Amino acid sequence: MSSPSLLATTRSYLTLSRTRTRTRTRTGLATGALLCPAQTCSPNPSSTPLPALGHRALAASAPGRAPNSGSGSGSGSGIMPPRKQRKTSRSSRPTAGDVDGDPSPDSGTSTSGTSAASASARSAAHLAAYPAENTHRLLEPGPVLLISTRSAQGVPNLMTCGFHMPLQHSGPPLVALVLGQWDHSYAALAETGECVLAVPGVDLAQQVVDVGNCSGEDVDKWARFAFTPLPAEAVQAPLVGEALACVECRVRDRRNVSRYGMWVLEPVRAWVNGAREETRSFHHRGDGRFVVDGEELDLRERMTKWKYLQD
Numbered sequence: 001m002s003s004p005s006l007l008a009t010t011r012s013y014l015t016l017s018r019t020r021t022r023t024r025t026r027t028g029l030a031t032g033a034l035l036c037p038a039q040t041c042s043p044n045p046s047s048t049p050l051p052a053l054g055h056r057a058l059a060a061s062a063p064g065r066a067p068n069s070g071s072g073s074g075s076g077s078g079i080m081p082p083r084k085q086r087k088t089s090r091s092s093r094p095t096a097g098d099v100d101g102d103p104s105p106d107s108g109t110s111t112s113g114t115s116a117a118s119a120s121a122r123s124a125a126h127l128a129a130y131p132a133e134n135t136h137r138l139l140e141p142g143p144v145l146l147i148s149t150r151s152a153q154g155v156p157n158l159m160t161c162g163f164h165m166p167l168q169h170s171g172p173p174l175v176a177l178v179l180g181q182w183d184h185s186y187a188a189l190a191e192t193g194e195c196v197l198a199v200p201g202v203d204l205a206q207q208v209v210d211v212g213n214c215s216g217e218d219v220d221k222w223a224r225f226a227f228t229p230l231p232a233e234a235v236q237a238p239l240v241g242e243a244l245a246c247v248e249c250r251v252r253d254r255r256n257v258s259r260y261g262m263w264v265l266e267p268v269r270a271w272v273n274g275a276r277e278e279t280r281s282f283h284h285r286g287d288g289r290f291v292v293d294g295e296e297l298d299l300r301e302r303m304t305k306w307k308y309l310q311d
């Protein structure tokens with residue numbers, strides 16, 4: 001295979017890949033190039049009513065706590081280590097407003113509305129306070145992933161991951177992954193600089209959650225949860241045979257690992273399994289509840305400025 005492959009985001013990856021022409025097959029996995037040069041904008045198509053889509057009950061997940069009430073977790077990373085292992089003291093964390101010199105949101109120089117009139121306007125618009133620390137639940141990241149690694153000693157492992165995001169489409173394509181040092185997988189990623197991001201279907205949701213509740217330090221999760229390791233092409237970590245898609249990645253930037261547990265990865269190969277009947281992935285709401293891929297809303301015609309992102 002001569003050219004690396006990538007789909008721009010893992011979510012669009014799955015959607016787009018269903019119609020992509022296969023360029024190569026390998027044990028049910030196919031890979032294809034995504035990125036295209038920019039094109040000129042076209043006029044905005046006429047407005048059409050949106051199909052009715054189900055709305056999630058955000059209010060039901062909003063505890064009646066004030067926004068901006070910090071959790072004081074003491075974690076130096078954006079994700080929470082298991083409670084017994086939280087080591088970093090609060091004083092070692094960046095304090096509000098000191099990250100890269102940004103002004104504190106509470107410094108009094110902002111335009112935030114703290115008056116009774118502001119509160120009244122929000123109330124009239126049915127805006128209820130929501131804990132800012134639970135922002136991740138509102139943003140709902142891409143699909144839950146299995147991260148496959150192989151240690152420098154050759155031992156393969158799997159972990160579950162919900163915190164990840166695409167960073168850039170090309171030049172090179174990059175994705176970010178938040179993986180804490182309490183994870184056994186952390187050492188393998190640090191040692192080898194390689195991993196595979198595997199996108200499981202919702203039919204595997206229970207096993208995937210179970211994978212995230214035990215450590216490769218104690219158990220062979222491939223065997224326990226009956227996942228099939230397959231040889232990758234560019235990295236030593238195995239592909240996950242049961243996944244909807246697998247993306248082979250190399251670590252490209254570690255500068256935010258110590259501060260946020262954030263690894264910047266370059267996808268170097270991608271594979272999609274066209275033989276799977278269940279093609280829906282699932283997304284973590286951040287509290288043990290998950291959203292399953294549902295109805296697709298095709299607004300490609302309206303994406304006039306971003307046509308080049310489409311096949």
Ligand SMILES: Cc1cc2nc3c(=O)[nH]c(=O)nc-3n(C[C@H](O)[C@H](O)[C@H](O)COP(=O)(O)O)c2cc1C
Nearest residue numbers: 159160161162163179180183184185212214215216
């Ligand atoms: C739904 C779910 C999402 C998770 N997301 C993350 C994550 O984004 N980053 C992380 O470091 N751990 C995450 N975890 C926790 C790890 O999967 C867990 O610590 C696992 O035991 C690590 O395995 P390991 O020690 O074999 O590496 C998640 C767990 C679950 C169940």
